[in-house]
Amino acid sequence: MVPVQEELRAAWHAFVAGNEDGLQMLRPVVRESWERCRRAGVNPYQKVVLTVLDPEALAARREKNREWLEIARPVMETLYRFVAGSGFVVAVADCEGYLLEVIGDPEVVQAIAKGNFVPGANWSEPSAGTNSVGTALIMNQPLQIFSYEHYCICSHRWTCSAAPIHDPDGNLIGVLDMTGSFEKVHPHTLGMVVAGADAIERQMAMKRAWRERDLANRVREALMESISEGILATDCNRRVIHMNQEAARLLGTKKEKAVGVDVWKVLGGEGADWESIVSGQKFITDRELDVTTPFGTVKLTVTSRPIRGNDGQCEGIVMILNEITRARKLTQRMSGAVARLTFDDMVGEDHKFRESLRLARAAASSDSTVLLLGESGTGKDILAQAIHNASQRAKGPFVAINCGAIPRDLIGSELFGYTEGAFTGARKGGSPGKFELADGGTIFLDEIGDMPLELQTTLLRVLEQKAITRIGGSTVLPVNVRVIAATNRDLAAEVERGNFRRDLYYRLNVVTIRLIPLRERQGDIELLLWHFLERLGKRMGKHVLSVDERVWPLVKAYPWPGNVRELQNVVERALHLAGGLTLRPEHLPEEIRRVQDNLQARKDLLPVPDYEKQVILKLLEENKGNLSRVANQLGIARTTLYRRMAKYGLRCDRDQYNRTNQ
Structure with missing residues (x-):
């Protein structure tokens, strides 16, 4: 090794003296580095590195690189254990060449510190000349610098081996270095450093992967808990691998007790349906099933889907669980089962009309069945909504059904629902009826007098037992429903004719409210007309500010067979026809204008x-x-x-x- 060192020394002296002869024996990476140092004005005769951070700046550098430095320290200590006592130190530097840590034999650490190879020193090429730390950073590759290959004399007695360190994204973040006396140079030293740098990079990648997986798990957990449905997942052995709090609540258990347990024990289901679902042989959507919990049997809607592996095989299932009551509430919202009108929407000053409203307000304070009697168009549907909204059930659903508008063969399934396969064309999984949808609220049975006799018996039983059985089923479902019925028929007369059950009539006829026809509310016609002009005008963007005096005798003399509903329709029609700000007789329908002939009104129709x-x-x-x-x-x-x-x-x-x- 000495002859090589002598040749390198001669080449170094020649280069710093400006003589380019004899440089052929230099490795290209070394010669290129020397030339960079010359261009940068690095002093080849410097005995120490001049740039050294103060303790505060060094601490800031360490904190900036803390994440990977914590991984690098154990690797450095492992490397040092291999070379302890052999005259080597192990160091790491950041991506700018500042040494962050140096460990090694104390005497070697002291000796090498004479050239400021200490934490905080800048060993980049522009600061320290050619060296393994600074040159490895520039070349971004492992390399070993021996004795006089160093550009500055402060490093001629040393040999150093370094390898760059990259983060998981491939960015250069630092250098791992091992430095010792030049006599101990060996290619294996560089191999050890490369292995150490690789270990640091691998651990950083593993740490990131673990962190990302942990984050993914926490995101999954948060997502599962944010979903209002119960969610349960199993593996291929039918063991529960995940369950959110809602599923635990529905099944009457705790997550920590259920995870790892056979799903069959957690669900407590019975029958072939459950067996095929749990085993993954059948996948269902919104199927109503019974589950046995420590608190009794509950009915849930269940949806199941497979967890598929890369080979397409089923490796488990995911189940979504919902309470039947929640499914009903969702259906109620989707079907618009909401009462929007209140007593404030009932306009009129007639004393008989106000008496009807007084009775309705009194009825709203109880849960008694209400029977509304009156001609079509008198506002029975509005009064039913007002009673509901003034009652303790106001936050519950309001479900209306016109018993006279549904075919006889369908009204039963509409009212009471049906099970799967109850009849040809029955929806898969069955369907809830109006009574189920109205659970916790009010059901409005309009035109109750048109209900078929055969269903009147069933309705009577529901009113008495407060429970229903779906068509085609056998399970009795309790329902908490307040009933408001309405008809334009004389039910007492229908009872005498045998068209309406007497016992059902007495069951409905608890609180009876009669709504008088509009022709008996002469004083309210003008009030109602202005009310509809204002309300409908806002909705339609029409503004009628006055009514021709000739209109009033016509609308007051007209008998209004369609009652308030007809008056509202007449006003809406007139708003479409009125081009100006005044409502005139010509804007009214012909049947109302004909009243003028009977009155033989004068042109201005003034009431003299x-x-x-x-x-x-x-x-x-x-x-x-x-x-x-x-x-x-x-x-x-x-x-x-x-x-x-x-x-x-x-x-x-x-x-x-x-x-x-x-």
């Missing part, structure tokens, strides 16, 4: 006393003194007609009218 007297006289003559007909055509009550006749000095003698017409 003489005109009103003439109208009453003419109507008395046309109706042969029938005061009821006259009052009806004028749109006023008979008592009002009496007062006006007395005002104008008129009296009615029906015999006189009969003699006059003979």
